[in-house]
Amino acid sequence: MAAIKWGVLQFPGSCDERDALHACRIAGDEARLVWHEDRDLGGVDGVVVPGGFSYGDYLRAGAIARFSPAMEAVAELAAGGGPVLGICNGFQVLCEAGLLPGALLRNENLRFVCRQLDLIADDGASLSIPAKHGEGRYYAPDEVLDELERRGQVAYRYAPGDNPNGSLRDIAGVRNEAGNVVGLMPHPEHAVDPLTGSADGLAVFRALERFAA
Amino acid sequence: MARARVLIRPKEGILDPQGKAVERALPALGFEGVEHVRIGRMVELEAEDPARLAELCEKLLANPLIEDYEIQTF
Numbered sequence: 001m002a003a004i005k006w007g008v009l010q011f012p013g014s015c016d017e018r019d020a021l022h023a024c025r026i027a028g029d030e031a032r033l034v035w036h037e038d039r040d041l042g043g044v045d046g047v048v049v050p051g052g053f054s055y056g057d058y059l060r061a062g063a064i065a066r067f068s069p070a071m072e073a074v075a076e077l078a079a080g081g082g083p084v085l086g087i088c089n090g091f092q093v094l095c096e097a098g099l100l101p102g103a104l105l106r107n108e109n110l111r112f113v114c115r116q117l118d119l120i121a122d123d124g125a126s127l128s129i130p131a132k133h134g135e136g137r138y139y140a141p142d143e144v145l146d147e148l149e150r151r152g153q154v155a156y157r158y159a160p161g162d163n164p165n166g167s168l169r170d171i172a173g174v175r176n177e178a179g180n181v182v183g184l185m186p187h188p189e190h191a192v193d194p195l196t197g198s199a200d201g202l203a204v205f206r207a208l209e210r211f212a213a
Numbered sequence: 214m215a216r217a218r219v220l221i222r223p224k225e226g227i228l229d230p231q232g233k234a235v236e237r238a239l240p241a242l243g244f245e246g247v248e249h250v251r252i253g254r255m256v257e258l259e260a261e262d263p264a265r266l267a268e269l270c271e272k273l274l275a276n277p278l279i280e281d282y283e284i285q286t287f
């Protein structure tokens with residue numbers, strides 16, 4: 001797979017954009033930051049919407065960020081089939097923007113979770129990746145969940161017994177119908193080096209490379 | 214300018230752990246017999262065109278997938 005160019009969005013309150021840049025590079029790709037006020041993504045092939053607390057999570061997590069100029073450009077890139085990866089707050093932003101189905105609610109036990117856990121990708125791979133969030137309970141109405149499962153849009157599930165937030169049907173991450181937009185609550189960008197416990201997160205980045213034009 | 218108040222609450226059937234936690238805390242303070250506690254948000258605002266408030270709620274103030282809203286104008 002040829003190296004692709006990722007743009008990593010940076011909102012006021014983002015905090016994982018540097019790790020995301022690093023992860024793209026370790027995956028063998030190029031990466032640069034894109035400021036939230038930039039309407040022009042600068043010719044990148046794909047976008048990572050990183051974790052953090054964009055706009056202070058005011059109103060609802062991701063609710064304000066979705067209206068930023070950079071997100072307009074991301075919606076266009078996504079509509080054109082380009083790869084978009086939303087991690088944690090980035091997942092919340094993509095759901096608020098309507099680029100992914102569902103919503104993320106306050107963790108069922110009201111506690112902020114911060115630990116390594118196991119994810120099962122829909123290709124059967126088991127990935128050890130950390131999660132750190134207070135609002136990660138995936139919700140969509142039952143009929144939407146049925147549709148997502150039927151169409152193969154559930155990209156990642158928490159391994160049995162590892163659901164940290166009460167997400168319905170153990171859903172940790174979903175994709176859009178075309179497959180080029182993926183969001184997940186756990187942080188693959190923090191799992192890219194065996195030195196810090198796992199390099200399993202790279203698979204999440206690499207799975208999207210094929211959507212680059 | 215019309216003054217308005219928007220009440221936003223979790224949709225019926227959606228688990229509201231904040232409400233549950235408050236409900237469970239009440240008996241310890243001697244408040245028995247309180248149930249179905251649901252916690253939402255209230256937004257106060259002044260609007261030139263109150264007819265557009267519903268659209269504003271749908272697009273930003275509430276997430277219609279998970280929240281119901283109620284607009285009160287004064």
